[in-house]
Amino acid sequence: MTTRESATVESGTGIHLDVRIYKPSPEENDSTTNHHKFVVVLVHPYSVLGGCQALMKGIARNLAEQGVAAVTFDMRGVGKSTGRPSLTGFAEVSDVVSVCKWTSQKFSSNRILLVGSSAGAPIAGSAVDQVDEVVGYVSLGYPFGWTASILFGRHHKAILQSPKPKLFIMGTKDGFTSVKQLANKIKTAAGRAETHLIEGASHFQLEGPYFDTEMATLIVTFISSL
Secondary structure (H helix, E strand, C coil): EEEEEEEECCCCCCEEEEEEEECCCCCCCCCCCHHHHHHEECCCCCCCCCCCHHHHHHHHHHHHHHCCCCEEECCCCCCCCCCCCCCHHHHHHHHHHHHHHHHHHCCCCCCCCEEECCCCCHHHHHHHCCCCCCEEEEEECCCHHHHHHHHHHHHHEEEEECCCEEEEEEECCCCCHHHHHHHHHHHEEEEEEEEEEEEEEEHHHHHCCHHHHHHHHHHCCCCCCC
16 A cells, blocks of 8 residues: 655745645565655646646656655645645746655655646656656647747756656646647757657547556656656
């Protein structure tokens, strides 16, 4: 059986973030695999539109059941976390960095995989190269499309220029980003950059619980390749 713990992490001056830790059982945490060396930090969708760590709980639990520890948290101004959310997500980048550094110390791990969902993907992407312990990145429905780029376009450069391995998971009916737009962006990416398309899935379907197990399995498979 997996376990869940709570913690509070400080981000900047006076910002306190509500954190949840999902740990595998001793039986699931097989030391002979590569999985146990990693911790996955999950970044939730857009705070302004109701994004919160509860949306990442299903993936976190599935990861723990597959032997991978996972951390979720509410970014500033969400749930019990203090502060105020920003429109463009740049203030939240420091939240991601703080949680990743805390996670590295908490687990004595120098192998963190950073996962961002929806608007959490560009925010996480901007944090990837700010934390040495982050060794890879996965996005779930990165909003590369024109409309979303009004808010999040300035985040694109950071993840596309990062040399760290990247996996972009998206539904073919995303609504915010077309398959062609995703392909064109990935062509410009540095280092190892891969895509995985979920046939027929929309943006918000991909965020929903129906795909939690599949998302966790894709993340674990990506970890195995690092």
